Amino acid sequence: MTTRSTPEQGRLDPDLDAIMSERRHLINLTYRLLGSLAEAEDAVQETYTRWYAMSRRQQDAIESPGAWLTTVASRICLNLLRSARVRRETYVGEWIPEPLPDGTVADPADRVTLDESVNLAFLVVLEAMTPAERVAFILHDVFCHSFAEVAEIVGRTPAACRQLASSARRRIRASQPSATTPAARPADVVRNFMQAWEAKDIDALIGLLDPDATAVADGGGLATTFLRPIEGGEQIARAWVELARHRPGDMTVLERMVNGQPGLVAQQDDVIVTVFAFEVAGDRISHIWVVRNPDKLRRWTTS
Numbered sequence: 001m002t003t004r005s006t007p008e009q010g011r012l013d014p015d016l017d018a019i020m021s022e023r024r025h026l027i028n029l030t031y032r033l034l035g036s037l038a039e040a041e042d043a044v045q046e047t048y049t050r051w052y053a054m055s056r057r058q059q060d061a062i063e064s065p066g067a068w069l070t071t072v073a074s075r076i077c078l079n080l081l082r083s084a085r086v087r088r089e090t091y092v093g094e095w096i097p098e099p100l101p102d103g104t105v106a107d108p109a110d111r112v113t114l115d116e117s118v119n120l121a122f123l124v125v126l127e128a129m130t131p132a133e134r135v136a137f138i139l140h141d142v143f144c145h146s147f148a149e150v151a152e153i154v155g156r157t158p159a160a161c162r163q164l165a166s167s168a169r170r171r172i173r174a175s176q177p178s179a180t181t182p183a184a185r186p187a188d189v190v191r192n193f194m195q196a197w198e199a200k201d202i203d204a205l206i207g208l209l210d211p212d213a214t215a216v217a218d219g220g221g222l223a224t225t226f227l228r229p230i231e232g233g234e235q236i237a238r239a240w241v242e243l244a245r246h247r248p249g250d251m252t253v254l255e256r257m258v259n260g261q262p263g264l265v266a267q268q269d270d271v272i273v274t275v276f277a278f279e280v281a282g283d284r285i286s287h288i289w290v291v292r293n294p295d296k297l298r299r300w301t302t303s
Contacts, residue, residue: 019065022069022070024110024111025066025070026073027111028113029073030077031118032126032142033081033138034081035127036098037098037100038098043076044073047072047076051072071152074139075153078131078153091221092220093219093221093228094216094218094228094229096216096289096291097123097124098296099258099289100118100258101257102257116260119260119277120289121279122172123259124289125171126138129168136165137169141165141168146158147161150165177210177279177281184280186262187262189262189278189280189283189285190263191255191262193264194255194264197241197244206233206234208285210284211233212232214230215230215236215239215287218289218292220296222295223273225290225292226239233284250268251266251268252268253267256275262278265300272301274291
């Protein structure tokens with residue numbers, strides 16, 4: 001709970017430190033809810049705007065400013081999620097959550113904690129949930145809010161919120177690949193994939209890809225890429241060999257962490273133009289996500 005100071009202490013804004021100390025928590029919450037750091041920062045900014053739009057008397061009447069900020073930010077995200085589905089109907093190609101490099105921003109208050117709840121595979125599953133499911137699950141299962149608190153935010157009963165979170169968990173369990181072989185280190189699998197790709201070794205690529213693997217790309221209409229998912233390990237391997245054959249001579253592929261997981265980036269003229277995220281099941285790659293939309297790669301250019 002946030003500790004409030006009193007006006008008698010002589011500070012012009014006795015609550016500024018306490019209020020701003022909530023920023024990192026809000027960034028972490030809103031990124032998981034929205035899948036976009038840019039939208040998350042806008043949601044947090046709007047939350048603070050609403051706080052400072054209140055009179056001092058109204059602010060003093062709030063027992064826990066931190067809880068108030070969390071509630072308002074979550075409601076803003078809920079509204080954005082409801083409208084996002086309409087906005088994304090006009091999006092060119094597939095929409096993939098914004099990938100994050102390690103150390104996304106210099107200011108610690110704006111850094112997202114990179115854990116299993118922000119790996120790209122997890123965020124993609126969240127995209128398939130209803131807005132209410134996503135908010136209920138993230139607030140309860142990831143940020144440990146009670147269902148009574150969740151109910152106040154989403155406007156439903158605690159029992160209904162419990163069902164929403166349960167439905168979200170089922171979606172997550174259903175999306176998890178069932179590995180039939182001993183688990184390999186994902187970093188090793190990704191490195192082997194990069195080496196096979198650079199060697200244009202189609203047999204090695206096929207061996208590293210699950211037969212039912214899927215590759216999805218996001219160019220947002222701003223960068224050239226394939227518009228429809230590629231299904232099947234062999235089809236993906238052939239597509240990646242074609243990419244290698246037509247790759248510009250000044251483009252370099254490097255190993256980098258993507259949302260806390262081993263991934264790859266393509267760099268050209270010292271600018272990262274593509275981010276590749278992977279899901280590895282056992283010793284094979286089951287999903288590849290390719291982000292080329294430059295609007296989603298700004299953090300990589302400046303990191």
